Amino acid sequence: MSVQTTPAPPARTEHEDSALRRLMAGSVGRNLGLVLALLAIVIVGAATSQNFANFDNALVILRQASITGVVAVGMTFVIIAGGIDLSVGAVLALASVVGSLAAIQDIASSTHWIVTVIVALVVGLVAGLINGVVIAYGKVAAFMATLAMMVGARGLAEILANNRTLVISDRDFVKALNIDLIGVDILIWIFIVVAIAGWFLLNRTTFGRRTVAIGGNPEAARLAGIKVQRHTMWLYAIVGLTAGIAAVMYLGRTTAGTSTHGTLLELDVIAAVVVGGTLLVGGRGTITGTVFGVLIFATLSNVFVQNNLPSSGQAVAKGLIIVVAVLLQQRFAAGGARRPLRLPQLTAPKVAPDTRE
Known part of the structure; x- marks a missing residue:
């Protein structure tokens, strides 16, 4: 009488385990953590407010996240390269004011409202270029x-x-920046387009690879043939351009330009980029993580508003999230530094015996 036994499932090899650990320690694992954090906030919002879990409120969250998100995409490139930009809020304000000057509005009314958009974008781009030149060529921190x-x-x-x-007196401009495409606000579409463009530039172009290389080791990047100074200048031009785009969005939403636009915007932007997993020391970061970081803060703000909670509590919650994100970054960085360097094992070549007499 024979006894039938079921074969045991094959055990995972050490190679499979290490591959899984590398996957979870990389961008996939970090983004998964962001998804879980966002999901937790959504669950809390749905459980505490009846008006939270609906499509209209989701659009409100995305609309609130759009302006911060656009600037955060540009900031991601700068921080990946090991830099920082504290001027994005002020540049946004300047671009909104210049774009709404009477002279500019007169030209736009006699030609086309697109003139206002171009002027705001040029102001942001020029301000970013000035930052880049001073930092890259002037050697200023x-x-x-x-x-x-x-x-x-x-x-x-x-x-x-x-x-x-x-x-802003141009009604065509205001109308163009307040339309809905298939039921979604134009500001949200602008955010989506900028995020996709930023993702493509960072992940599918030489420019993106050079940005990561400069953040990892500027001197090694220079020795590899990368023009670090010129590249750094264009990185700040990009974040300045995104500030100009955000200025146009502000003009469309508020129908006015003022020097108070974008106050403390730089803090929200940097916080979203850091929470999204971009290292402040440079060398690592993703656009996807930044988008999740922006959505986390926008959703958290919406939960507080829906429950009529004070803004001071919201500030405390944001501060705690930022501290946790920075602590996790330090832990990952320390773990990477402690990881031993594995070199391939080399064996001495076999030498045939000498048969010469």
Whole structure:
């Protein structure tokens, strides 16, 4: 009488285990953690408010996240390269004021409202280029250079606006920036397009690979033939351009340009990028993670609003999230530093015996 036994399932090899650990320790694992965090906030919001879990409120969250998200995409490139930009909020304000000046509105009314858009984008791009030139070629620390731009751009915006709010009189411009495409606000579509463009630029182009290389080791990147100074200049131009795009979005939403637009925007943007997994020291980051970081903060704000909770509690919650994100970054960085370098095992070549007499 024979006894039938079922074969045991094959055990996972050490190679499979290490591959799984590498996968979870990489961008997939980090993004999975962000998804779970966002899902937890959504569950809390749905459990505490009847008006949270509906399509209209989801659009409200995306609309609130759109302006911060656009600038955060540009900021991701700068931080991956080991830099920082504190001037994005002030540059946004300056671009909104210049775009709403009476002279610019007169030209736009006699030609096309697209003139207002172009002017705002050019202002953001030029401000970013100035930051890039001062940092890359002037050898000024990014923190100090962008801090100077933050103060100067905000002051220039106040001078140009004469401490007043400049109202946009072009109804075609306001209408174009407030339309819905298949039921979704145009501001959300702008955010989606910018995020996709940023993802493609970072992950599918040489420019993106060079950005990561510069953040990992600028000197090694220079020795590899990368023009680090020129590349750094264009990185700050990109974040300046995204600030200009955000200025156009602000003009469309508020129908006015003022020097107070974008106040403390830089803090929200940097927080979203850091929570999204981009290392402050540079060398690692993803656009996908940044998008999740922006959505986490926007959803958290919406939960507080839906439950009529004070903004001070919201600030405390944001601070805790940022601290946890930075602590996790330090842990991952330390783990990577402690990981031993594995070199392939080399064996001495077999030498045939000498048969010569």
